[in-house]
Amino acid sequence: MKNNLKGWLYLLPAIVFLAVFMVYPLIDVFIYSVEEGYNSASQTYFGVGLYNFNYVLRDPYFLQAVKNTLILVVITVPLSTGLALLISLGLSSIKKLQDLFQTIYFLPYVTNTLAVGLVFMILFKPTAYSEGLVNLLINFFGGPSVDFIDGPYWAKMFVLCFYTIWIVMPFKILILTSALASVNRDYYKVAQVDATPPLRVFTKITLPMISPMIFYLVITGFIGAFKAYSDAVALFGTNLNAAGMNTIVGYVYDMLYGDSGGYPSYASAAALVLFAIVLTITTVNLLVSKKNVHY
Amino acid sequence: MKVVLDHLTKIYPSRTKGGSPVRAVDNFTFEIPDGKLIGLLGPSGCGKSTTLNLISGLEAPTEGKIFFGDDEVTNLPPEKRGVGLVFQNYALYPHLTVRENIRFPLENFRGKDKLTNEEMDRRALEAAKLVQIEGLMERKPAQMSGGQQQRVAIARALVKMPRVLLLDEPLSNLDARLRLQTREELRRIQNETGITTVFVTHDQEEAMSISDMIVVMEKGVVRQIGAPQEVYDDPENLFVAKFLGTPPINVFRGSVKADKLMIGSEAVLDIKGVPDGDITIGIRPEGFVLKENGRFTCELGRVEVMGRDTSVVSTHKYMDGVSVRSIIPSEDKVKPGKAVRFDLKPSKVHLFDSKTGERVYYEVKK
Numbered sequence: 293m294k295n296n297l298k299g300w301l302y303l304l305p306a307i308v309f310l311a312v313f314m315v316y317p318l319i320d321v322f323i324y325s326v327e328e329g330y331n332s333a334s335q336t337y338f339g340v341g342l343y344n345f346n347y348v349l350r351d352p353y354f355l356q357a358v359k360n361t362l363i364l365v366v367i368t369v370p371l372s373t374g375l376a377l378l379i380s381l382g383l384s385s386i387k388k389l390q391d392l393f394q395t396i397y398f399l400p401y402v403t404n405t406l407a408v409g410l411v412f413m414i415l416f417k418p419t420a421y422s423e424g425l426v427n428l429l430i431n432f433f434g435g436p437s438v439d440f441i442d443g444p445y446w447a448k449m450f451v452l453c454f455y456t457i458w459i460v461m462p463f464k465i466l467i468l469t470s471a472l473a474s475v476n477r478d479y480y481k482v483a484q485v486d487a488t489p490p491l492r493v494f495t496k497i498t499l500p501m502i503s504p505m506i507f508y509l510v511i512t513g514f515i516g517a518f519k520a521y522s523d524a525v526a527l528f529g530t531n532l533n534a535a536g537m538n539t540i541v542g543y544v545y546d547m548l549y550g551d552s553g554g555y556p557s558y559a560s561a562a563a564l565v566l567f568a569i570v571l572t573i574t575t576v577n578l579l580v581s582k583k584n585v586h587y
Numbered sequence: 588m589k590v591v592l593d594h595l596t597k598i599y600p601s602r603t604k605g606g607s608p609v610r611a612v613d614n615f616t617f618e619i620p621d622g623k624l625i626g627l628l629g630p631s632g633c634g635k636s637t638t639l640n641l642i643s644g645l646e647a648p649t650e651g652k653i654f655f656g657d658d659e660v661t662n663l664p665p666e667k668r669g670v671g672l673v674f675q676n677y678a679l680y681p682h683l684t685v686r687e688n689i690r691f692p693l694e695n696f697r698g699k700d701k702l703t704n705e706e707m708d709r710r711a712l713e714a715a716k717l718v719q720i721e722g723l724m725e726r727k728p729a730q731m732s733g734g735q736q737q738r739v740a741i742a743r744a745l746v747k748m749p750r751v752l753l754l755d756e757p758l759s760n761l762d763a764r765l766r767l768q769t770r771e772e773l774r775r776i777q778n779e780t781g782i783t784t785v786f787v788t789h790d791q792e793e794a795m796s797i798s799d800m801i802v803v804m805e806k807g808v809v810r811q812i813g814a815p816q817e818v819y820d821d822p823e824n825l826f827v828a829k830f831l832g833t834p835p836i837n838v839f840r841g842s843v844k845a846d847k848l849m850i851g852s853e854a855v856l857d858i859k860g861v862p863d864g865d866i867t868i869g870i871r872p873e874g875f876v877l878k879e880n881g882r883f884t885c886e887l888g889r890v891e892v893m894g895r896d897t898s899v900v901s902t903h904k905y906m907d908g909v910s911v912r913s914i915i916p917s918e919d920k921v922k923p924g925k926a927v928r929f930d931l932k933p934s935k936v937h938l939f940d941s942k943t944g945e946r947v948y949y950e951v952k953k
Contacts, residue, residue, distance in 0.1 A: 420662075450591065478678035481645055486692035487666035501681040 297480060302456065303450040324560035331359055332556055344561035353533050354562060357543040363449060364539070369513040376464035381494075383465070384472045394469060403464035408459065409526025416440035416451050441528065446557065447469050448537055456523055460516065464509050471505040472498070507581040511574055521545065540566045588750045588783050589657045590619040590642065595651035597637050597807075611637040613807040615651070619800075625792030626815075629804035630830070635787045638804075639753050642785060643670050655750050667752075671744030671782075675756040677736045679728040686724040687737050689714055692747040714746040715739075715775060734765045738772070745780060750866045752777075754786035758793060770797050773895065784871070791831050795819065803827050804951065820934075826936055826945035828869045834898070838907040840941070841868040846952060848938075851905050855883045855931055857952040866947060867907075867939040874935025875913035876897070881928035885911050890921050902928055 307437040324330060329338040348354050383393055393585070400408065415425045418439055427437045427505070440447045475498065483493050499506075524532055532538035533546065540562065547559035595615040600607050612634040618626050626634040640646040642653060644665035652661045660668050679688050689711040693702055702710070714792065715721040718738035728736050737757060744752055757773065758766045774797040778785050788794050795799050795815040803810045803818065803826075805903060811818050811827045815908035822828035828836050839850050843861045847854040850868065875883075877899075892898075899913045899921055921927060938947040 476676070476678065478674045478676060479680065482672055482674065482678045482743075484645070485643055485665045485668075485670055485672045487695045488691075489695065489697075492695065496683075497680060500680075558791075 303494070309446050321560045321563055324557050325564050327557055330557040332417060332554065333455075337557075344557045345565070348558055348561045348565065351558075353538060353546075354540075356533075356536060357538040357540050358565075360449070360524075361518060361520065361539045362453075364453060365514060365517040367453045368456045368517055369510060371453075372460050373464060373509050373513060375457065376461050376468055376509070377466050377506070379461070379465050380468035380472055381498075398462045400458060401466070405459065408455070409456050412451065412455055412527060413441070415430050434435050442535070445536060448535065451527060452524060452537060455527060456517065456520060459523060460513065464513070467505055467509060468502065471502040475501045500571060503581075507577070511559075511577045511581075514573050515570055515578065518573075540569075589654075590653075590783055590785070591654040592617045592619070592642070592749055593652040593654070593755065595638070595641060596649050597634070597641060597646065598649040610807045612641065612648075615809055617802065617809070617812060619783060619785065622783055623799040624777045624784045624797060626798035626801040627785060627787045627804065628791055628794040628801050628830070629789065629865075631789055632806075633804040634807040635789075635802075635804050636755055636920070637784060637807075639755055639787050642751065642752050643667050643672055643713050648678055652707045669747070669749050671747065671749035671752045673737075673744050673752075673754045673757050674742045675759050677728070677740040677760075679736055679739055679743070681728050684725050684727055685715070685720065686711055686732075688728070688739055689746050692743060700952065710746055711742075714742040716770070717745065717779065718742045732765075733761050734769055737761065737769060741773070741776065743781070749782060752780075752782045752784040756787055756789070758788070758790070773797060781910070792833060795831065795841070802832060805830075822869075822937060823946050825867060825869065825939040825946075830937070832871060834872050834912040835910045836869045836871055836937075837913070839868040839870070839903065840905045840907060848936075848949075849881065849901070849923075852885055855935060856936060858933075858949040859952050861949045863919065865941045867941050867944070869937040869939060870931060871935040872898070872912050872914040875915060875929040875930045876932060877915050877919045878928060878930045881930040883929045883931060884926050885929070887921070887923075887925060887927040893918070897921070899927060906942055 326340050326342065327337040327489065328341050328343045331337070379397060383390060383397065386393070416427075417439065418424050418427060418441075423437050424440070428439065431437060438444070438447050440451045442448075479497050479501070480493065483497055488496075517540050520539050524537050524539055524542060528535040528537045531551075532542045538546070544559045544562045544566070547555045547562060592615050594770065595612055596610065597612040598610050601608050603629045615638060627638060627696045629635050637646065641648050644660070644663060644667075648661065652659055654660065655668065680691065683691070686708075690707050693707045693710060696702055703904045712721060712724070715724060718741050720735055720738045720742065723731060723735060723739075728739065731739070735767070737760075741754075741757075754773075758769055761769055770793055773786075786794075786798075798815055800813060801815050801818055802812045805826050811823045813821075818827060819831050822831065825838070841848060841850040841855075842865050843849070843858070843863050844854075845863065846857060846859050846861075848856040848858050848866075848868065888900040888902055890897060890899055895917065896914050899915060900914070902909075903911050915921075933951045938949055939945065940947055
């Protein structure tokens with residue numbers, strides 16, 4: 293009993309911080325989301341109900357944000373994981389300069405998001421002086437220039453997906469190369485002696501062995517992509533609604549602090565909708581992985 | 588299928604800059620007779636695992652040739668050699684069931700060798716029956732004991748009817764009791780299949796108990812090849828004599844003076860055929876006969892009763908090592924006191940050159 297008390301005492305600082313900065317705000321979000329017509333200045337509201345959800349789910353800006361976010365998730369998560377796996381396989385099969393290449397592939401991870409955004413602007417944004425590097429390439433092959441930053445929706449979405457994939461890849465490569473390196477070499481030796489074709493070695497040995505890591509990356513990838521916001525800001529500036537490139541988290545932010553801000557109730561409702569989506573997808577993911585990850 | 592190793596040599600480049608290259612296997616020549624069980628024996632780093640890898644093709648020899656029967660396989664990649672391989676950690680695929688693990692090599696067959704599903708199941712079951720795990724076919728490796736996993740690994744290696752079966756420290760991960768049981772099992776399986784088998788171990792008891800022949804290696808060099816009893820009774824050098832036998836052979840610094848074998852001032856044996864001079868004497872623990880007026884005197888340490896026989900631990904000034912260990916029948920009682928006296932059995936006393944460690948043969952003077 294005495295030891296028990298001591299244990300709680302050690303945990304106390306962390307518990308206090310978590311309670312004040314996490315648990316209380318979480319509860320608050322739930323409360324805000326059902327308070328109709330809440331005014332943050334006067335701290336008053338008209339009544340309790342689901343009007344905030346009703347409003348948010350009908351708001352075309354929110355629906356646009358959900359659509360953008362879903363497209364982003366569906367495209368970037370599988371693509372970045374697949375590409376990272378390919379690159380990791382390449383990295384672990386070379387011997388010379390392996391460390392150097394690993395470092396190069398990891399560099400984007402330590403680079404500031406906004407700095408990377410700047411580079412992408414140079415690549416994609418047409419200015420008074422230049423069409424942007426990518427457009428120069430397109431022109432070279434005979435295609436017409438495309439405005440990737442202020443142009444058609446698919447062009448902007450392409451840049452956003454490209455950017456997101458580029459940003460999340462290094463971490464995935466890092467995780468997957470170490471997962472590949474931790475597979476016992478003896479499996480490959482036995483497989484080789486048994487004349488196993490390379491593709492079968494990959495699908496029957498390598499993939500199952502690193503499947504826990506792949507599922508980890510997919511789940512964190514989904515969550516990360518659903519929470520995307522700063523990437524869009526880095527590319528399209530702060531007025532994302534005008535650009536039609538807002539994300540769910542961006543919408544929440546706008547509702548709190550943006551030009552149309554000052555509506556914590558709407559923001560809370562939107563955040564809870566996001567929470568429900570992420571919770572559902574993560575649960576589905578875990579159920580699927582329980583069936584397919586074997587040990 | 589006999590396996591011929593012809594002047595097999597493997598040299599690794601030095602790991603440190605400017606260091607000399609390592610000769611992991613040095614000029615290994617041996618013809619493994621068809622259908623025999625061969626134990627490659629030696630301390631760690633002696634090149635026994637490298638030899639196994641050379642036979643399997645996982646490593647290429649620097650020099651020398653390997654033949655399976657009359658086919659040269661030296662430049663054949665491992666997948667074309669038709670060997671079965673079992674590792675110390677079994678290397679079973681953890682996500683596959685026992686059946687899937689055993690079937691795995693069969694599913695790799697392509698072209699005209701391709702088997703039907705039923706045929707694969709039949710052969711997998713046959714292999715499982717051979718190692719007596721046919722009741723566990725749907726289990727995953729993690730749900731089995733170490734001994735059972737080892738059987739699955741052997742079944743997986745046997746299912747494709749390999750020309751040669753290679754086992755790398757197959758029993759090292761098992762506990763003592765299971766090891767004893769599994770090694771008998773290994774012997775039985777090898778007898779039933781008749782597949783030429785090479786296994787690597789650092790445990791001399793393991794190698795001696797089940798091998799038809801043992802190969803003792805030290806630092807990449809083969810020190811002796813022969814039937815286990817023959818190698819034990821007739822070691823060609825001090826290394827082999829010391830490496831085989833538990834408790835190990837007792838080594839003394841002695842000399843030969845006018846046809847008498849001397850340890851200190853005592854003449855312990857009358858011999859002929861050895862010139863005078865310093866000599867290293869190895870005496871097996873069972874080479875001591877307790878005798879009141881024996882010719883060899885040791886300082887008595889303690890007596891360990893082991894039931895079937897008695898182990899006498901004593902010390903001697905000219906001993907190499909800590910204590911002299913002699914094993915005598917339990918009927919012989921050691922009288923308490925400072926000294927214990929023995930006569931020596933000449934067949935258990937081996938002489939070695941003090942400098943080279945090579946065996947010096949002698950005759951007993953009647």
